[in-house]
Structure formats: C-alpha cells, structure tokens
Amino acid sequence: MRLFNATRAARKFSEVLDEAQRAPVAIYRHDRPCAVVLDHELFRAYQAAYDAAREERYLDMLEKALAELADDKLGRGQRTAAAARRLAAGVEKT
Numbered sequence: 001m002r003l004f005n006a007t008r009a010a011r012k013f014s015e016v017l018d019e020a021q022r023a024p025v026a027i028y029r030h031d032r033p034c035a036v037v038l039d040h041e042l043f044r045a046y047q048a049a050y051d052a053a054r055e056e057r058y059l060d061m062l063e064k065a066l067a068e069l070a071d072d073k074l075g076r077g078q079r080t081a082a083a084a085r086r087l088a089a090g091v092e093k094t
Contacts, residue, residue: 001026006034 002019006029009016016037019025024038038046069084 003028005029009037 001023002025004012004016004025004027006027009025009027016025016027020037021039024036024042026033027035027037065083066087069087
C-alpha cells in the first residue's frame with residue numbers, strides 16, 4: 001500500500017488515483033491514517049462482502065429471537081409482547 005500525506009495527496013491527486021488503480025492508497029494527516037483511496041471495483045467487492053456479513057448477522061439475530069419466542073423466553077413486557085406478535089406474524093407468512 002502506498003502512503004501519501006494529505007498535502008501531497010491534494011497536490012498530486014491524479015497520481016493518487018493512478019496508484020489506487022493498482023493498490024489501495026493510504027492518506028495520512030498529522031502522522032495518522034485518515035483515509036484510503038481504492039479502485040472502484042475493489043470498493044464494490046468490499047461493500048458486497050460487508051453487506052453479506054451484515055445480512056448474515058441480522059439473520060442470526062432474527063433466528064435467535066424466533067427461538068426465544070418459541071421457548072417463551074422473550075419476557076413479559078408490552079414491548080416484548082408486541083415484538084413477539086410481529087415476529088409470529090412474520091413466521092406465519094413464510
């Protein structure tokens with residue numbers, strides 16, 4: 001990964017973009033990393049992987065909540081009862 005300080009990156013932005021086509025470029029400000037410039041296709045791949053991981057995490061949370069609903073472990077409060085009804089309605093639709 002190539003490193004640029006912020007001042008040089010601003011002055012040589014076209015060079016930063018050219019470098020980013022080959023590999024991610026780290027931009028530093030005050031000797032600390034503050035940004036990374038990367039090729040659009042690589043960004044799309046990172047974004048797809050992030051979205052897939054987030055979706056998987058949400059599905060795991062939903063499965064856990066459904067299991068707790070089935071085991072009657074969601075609690076007894078009004079919000080919990082309302083959430084349980086919404087979850088139960090969603091389960092019946094699939």
